[in-house]
Amino acid sequence: MSADTRNPVLVVGLGRFGGSVARTLERMGHEVLGADTDPARVQEYAGDLTQVVEADCTDVKCLDKLGARSFTSAVVGIGSDIEASVLAVLALSDLGVANIWAKAINEKHGRILERTGAHHVVFPEEKMGERVARLLNERLLDFISFGDEFAIAKLAAPTAIVGLPLITSECRKKFDVTVIGVKREGEDFIHAVPDTLIMPKDILVVSGRVEKIEAFAAQHGH
Known part of the structure; x- marks a missing residue:
């Protein structure tokens, strides 16, 4: 499958999990938009992904400006900040993203993410x-x-x-x-x-x- 037939993916949170997902998707031929609130992480991934932005993706307006509505798939890699993780999933869901993957740190977090709109919840540490x-x-x-x-x-x-x-x-x-x-x-x-x-x-x-x-x-x- 050529790169131009692979759907672009939005990755929110470029920590160890989100960053690994983003880099792997890029190697597989996807266009990847990476977003993180930490300017150091944005700088770290700038040369590896199609586009990297410093942005607060818990804000639906911010996501809308990034063009989140045009993505069919998104990955929320935020783990330690449960509130930010849930808000990002909720915002992506509100914008109609059809395939939302989210990282959870425990079962309770995972249940909240599912109820908020995540279609797939993963527990990488577990x-x-x-x-x-x-x-x-x-x-x-x-x-x-x-x-x-x-x-x-x-x-x-x-x-x-x-x-x-x-x-x-x-x-x-x-x-x-x-x-x-x-x-x-x-x-x-x-x-x-x-x-x-x-x-x-x-x-x-x-x-x-x-x-x-x-x-x-x-x-x-x-």
Whole structure:
């Protein structure tokens, strides 16, 4: 998809979360208008985004002057100032922005944002905390949670299934996880099929409930 077919995005608040979102969107080919009340942050992102402005986006009139009505998507990355976060979402909602994403610092904040007009609420600190905790036990090499106890994870092949084809190890029946694919050193990633033979040092990509994946990763011996 070429850059000119990607919708422009308004990012309000250029802290660690908002700034990361803005820079990533820009790299993906979106035009990004970044806004922050801190002149130092505006200066920091001036060379990275399509346009950066120093503005108070809790004010609907200010947002209107920035052309917020012309954006179909906006991200509110304000976190520490809950009042400013809520007011920015409310102002964007009043201007009819169709797709509003907002960062929340806790569940109560998230509920307020949803009632104020946010279509998607994210909890980056909470998600990162969970991710670090899951990876600290060293069973999982990578981990993506989908918020309903379902996850996709990357892990070293448990010794309990090494040397067996997947149809024999019956991962779904015995461990309640699905092996999606296998990465073998020096070879391309392969999608798992019933006769895929699991070898020592294989890296597996699996899906399932979080606790089932962790239990599967801990399996040793036949």
